[in-house]
Amino acid sequence: MNRHSYKAWLYLLPALIFLIVFLVYPLFDVFIYSLEESYNFASQTYTGIGSYNYEYVLHDPYFIQAVQNTFILVIITVPISTILALIISLGLSSIKALRNLYQTIYFLPYVTNTLAVGLVFMILFQKTEYSIGLVNMFLSLFDISSIDFINGPYWAKMFVLCFYTIWTVLPFKILVLTGALASVNEDYYKAAKIDGASKWRIFSKITLPMISPMLFYLVITGFIGAFKAYSDAIALFGTNLNASGMNTIVGYVYDMLYGTSGGYPSYASSAAIILFVIVLTITCINLLVSKKYVHY
Amino acid sequence: MKICLENVTKIFAKSGKNGQEVKAVDDFNLVIPDGELIGLLGPSGCGKSTTLNMLCGLEEPSLGKIYFGDEDVTNMPPELRQVGMVFQNYALYPHLSVRKNILFPLENLKKEKKLSKKEMEDRLNNVANLVQISDLLERKPKELSGGQQQRVAIARALVKMPNVLLLDEPLSNLDARLRLNTREEIRKIQRATKITTIFVTHDQEEAMSISDQIVVMKDGKIQQVGRPQEVYDNPINLFVAKFLGNPPINVFEGKIIDGGLYILNQKVLDGYKINNQDVIVAIRPEGFIVDDNGSFIANKQSLEVMGREISVVANNDACVTKTFRALVQGEDIAKLAKEDIHFKLKRNKVFIFDKVDERRLNDE
Numbered sequence: 001m002n003r004h005s006y007k008a009w010l011y012l013l014p015a016l017i018f019l020i021v022f023l024v025y026p027l028f029d030v031f032i033y034s035l036e037e038s039y040n041f042a043s044q045t046y047t048g049i050g051s052y053n054y055e056y057v058l059h060d061p062y063f064i065q066a067v068q069n070t071f072i073l074v075i076i077t078v079p080i081s082t083i084l085a086l087i088i089s090l091g092l093s094s095i096k097a098l099r100n101l102y103q104t105i106y107f108l109p110y111v112t113n114t115l116a117v118g119l120v121f122m123i124l125f126q127k128t129e130y131s132i133g134l135v136n137m138f139l140s141l142f143d144i145s146s147i148d149f150i151n152g153p154y155w156a157k158m159f160v161l162c163f164y165t166i167w168t169v170l171p172f173k174i175l176v177l178t179g180a181l182a183s184v185n186e187d188y189y190k191a192a193k194i195d196g197a198s199k200w201r202i203f204s205k206i207t208l209p210m211i212s213p214m215l216f217y218l219v220i221t222g223f224i225g226a227f228k229a230y231s232d233a234i235a236l237f238g239t240n241l242n243a244s245g246m247n248t249i250v251g252y253v254y255d256m257l258y259g260t261s262g263g264y265p266s267y268a269s270s271a272a273i274i275l276f277v278i279v280l281t282i283t284c285i286n287l288l289v290s291k292k293y294v295h296y
Numbered sequence: 297m298k299i300c301l302e303n304v305t306k307i308f309a310k311s312g313k314n315g316q317e318v319k320a321v322d323d324f325n326l327v328i329p330d331g332e333l334i335g336l337l338g339p340s341g342c343g344k345s346t347t348l349n350m351l352c353g354l355e356e357p358s359l360g361k362i363y364f365g366d367e368d369v370t371n372m373p374p375e376l377r378q379v380g381m382v383f384q385n386y387a388l389y390p391h392l393s394v395r396k397n398i399l400f401p402l403e404n405l406k407k408e409k410k411l412s413k414k415e416m417e418d419r420l421n422n423v424a425n426l427v428q429i430s431d432l433l434e435r436k437p438k439e440l441s442g443g444q445q446q447r448v449a450i451a452r453a454l455v456k457m458p459n460v461l462l463l464d465e466p467l468s469n470l471d472a473r474l475r476l477n478t479r480e481e482i483r484k485i486q487r488a489t490k491i492t493t494i495f496v497t498h499d500q501e502e503a504m505s506i507s508d509q510i511v512v513m514k515d516g517k518i519q520q521v522g523r524p525q526e527v528y529d530n531p532i533n534l535f536v537a538k539f540l541g542n543p544p545i546n547v548f549e550g551k552i553i554d555g556g557l558y559i560l561n562q563k564v565l566d567g568y569k570i571n572n573q574d575v576i577v578a579i580r581p582e583g584f585i586v587d588d589n590g591s592f593i594a595n596k597q598s599l600e601v602m603g604r605e606i607s608v609v610a611n612n613d614a615c616v617t618k619t620f621r622a623l624v625q626g627e628d629i630a631k632l633a634k635e636d637i638h639f640k641l642k643r644n645k646v647f648i649f650d651k652v653d654e655r656r657l658n659d660e
Contacts, residue, residue: 187387194352195401195456196375205400209391295391 027276034269041265053270062242063271066252069233072158073165073248074226081166082218085173090203092174093181103178110171117168118235125149125160150236157237157246165232169225173218180214181207212294220286227279230254249275297365297459297492299328299351304360306346306516320346322516324360328509331490333483335503335524337539338513344496345464347513351494352379352462364459375404377460380453380491384465386445388437394448395433398423401456423451426485443474450485461486463495467502479506500540504528512536529644534654537578537647546620548612550577550648557648560614562591564641568648570657576616576649581607583645584622586631590640594620599632610637 033039034053036046057063092102109117124134127148136146147153149160184207192202208215230250233241241247242255249271256268304324310317321343328334336344349355350362353374362370369377380401388397402416411419424430427447437445446466453461466482467475483506486493497503503510504524512519512527512535520532531537537545551558553572557565584592594610597619606629608622622639624632631637648657 185385185387187383187385188389190354191381191383191387192400193354194374194377194379194381195452196404197400198404201404205392206389209389212391 030269030272033265034273036266039266039269046266053266054274057267057270057274060267062247062255063249063252065242065245066247066249069158069161069246070227070229070248073162073229074223076162077165077169077226078219078222080162081169081173082215082222084166085170085177085218086215088170088174089177089181092178103174106174107171109167110175114168114231115235118164118232121160121164121167121236122150127152151244154245157244160236161233161246164236165226165229168232169222173222176214176218177211180211184210209295213296216286216290216294220283223282223286224279227275227282249278298330298363299326299460299492299494300361300363301326301347301351302361302363304347304350304357304362306343306350306355307358319516321350321357324516324518326511326518326521328492328494331492332508333486333493333506334495335507335510336494336496336513337500337503337510338498338519339539340498342513343516344498344513346516348381348462348464348494348496351460352381353377378456378458379460379462380456380458381462382446382449382453382464382466384468386437386449386469388445388448388452390437392436393433394429394435394437394440395420397437397448398433398452398455401452405456419455419457423455426454426488427451427481442470443478446470446478447481450482454485454489454491458491461489461491461493463493465497466495467497467499475502482506501542504540512539514539530656531578531647532656534576534578534649534656537649537656541580543581543607543621543623545578545580545647546622547616548577548579548614548620549616550575550614552648557646559592560612562593564592565643565646570648574651575657576651576654578647578649579620579641580645581621581623583642584608584624584639585642586624586628586637587640588631588638590638592639592641594622594637594639596632596635596637599629601626601629606632608632608637 035049035051037048037050037052039046088106092099092106095102125136126133127136127146127150132140132146133149135149140146147156149156151157188206188210189202192206197205228250229248233246233248233251237244237246239259241251242259247255253268253271253275256264256271301324304321305319306321308318308320324343324347336347338344346355350357353369353372353376356371360370361368364377388394389400392400398420399416402411402419405411420433421430424433427450429444429447429451432440432444432448437448440448446469450463450466463482467478470478479502482493482495495503495507507524509522510524510527511521514535520527520536522530527536528540531540534547538547548559550564551573552568552570552575555566555568555570556563557568557575557577559577592612594608594612597609597611600607600609603626605623605626608624609619610622611619649655650657
């Protein structure tokens, strides 16, 4: 190790210390909790060591429901929101007039609070004794009988959750992608035009590869974000997510720690570790796939 | 293919609050014979790039017509014009290998023009041989040097066998030595392919060295068109005289009195058929001869010895710049010891311009 790398390590040290104290150590600790049966925070005692917590969690119908919900959420919202954001960004970058106005409008949802947006969604979708809600009113125009999206059937609730998630993640993605599109040098398009490339070929062979690093960034963070979704479900369906069948994995962890069924740090830890493994696996797959399609 | 531009004008609309209409190209008339290499030359903002863009179809002229051969291409979209273009920054697609970059234009061809794999491969190999990049085909653009990228860009422009090859500042991203090689290379490739080629540059040396004809532009207007040597020897106005030549031409204030040319009340040359008036005199650096009987007197500032010749930096009160530069033979060094140096002037290196509109005054 030469003098220069000593210095480099020294500069990295502060960040490294914080990472170790607040990330690596707790992760390690959580892993240990997850192996300790019936761990009790107050008395710091446990009854045994083994894989019992994992067995319990994996057989818990609430957990299975939460995993299912989370996966559906991820699989539906990540591709749809990314593609939608791409289409909107392409639209935005191909207009000149009012572009700034539209950009601002599309970015507005990003600065509004999750719970506030959730409230708005509830008003739009919920069916109460007094009103069937705006969306149902709209549906009734097409002779579709009213559906309770908030307390009704599972698919209706899932639809609202996905809709809501896409709605909230869209602004940031649009922001990133309009930036990425604007940074592509005009000369590439000119060159392609002179060479007679069709619009589709220009898009697929030039635009897409050029913005692929940003797209990839959005897909990875989208996956991770969706796997960690929790507040969205709370905003729509209230805190008792198990009862409404709309819990997510993070929601399950929270419930195990503090919820009505709370006080089970061992189960919570196992669920958290399982989530960690899932996210890690998916991210690794993403990285492997990206090697082929992302051009830096 | 012969190219003809008739009264081509490009006006850009106002932009911004206090924006003004900009006439980027103003009544451009030019006939480019088949197979020639033409250099569009001018300072930045003179409209040369806009002209190039109108030739390739990225911009449409506001007025006027453009013909390729007999075909009117004024409003034809770029993809139908059969032009190859090399951009200043080369615009090589960074995510594609050299091979794929070059094949890109061929893969765009549709229907009856569509080529088989074999034909594409043949064309690729031909053009790669021509510009000598056959061993670089699998590399990505960023793994190439500037000169190699340049060749790839030329290959990509040539592979579709265009009627016209357009080059936008082709040498400006290369270092000085590579520039010399590359311009020779461009000349050779152009000679070999016999494609009518138009290139844009702000570097007069570049334009003069390889062009069959140069077109000097200023403020959207053509100043002068001609063979490089012709334009150099016979500039039509002061701008052209100043723009061509390195070191640049020296400019002095002078007077014509009874056919004699006076600088600082000294008669330096005689026999002009120009009416008595104040004039601008421009003298090429190589137009000075050290001669003790010479009537042009300058105050020596410094000497720059370059072996074959000596550059004398001197001043003279009639000079419009602080100092001027004279190139004299290396063997004259002994005569340059004094402070005040006397010069005789070579008549064919001295140009006289109108003081008001800076147009060349003919002495015939």
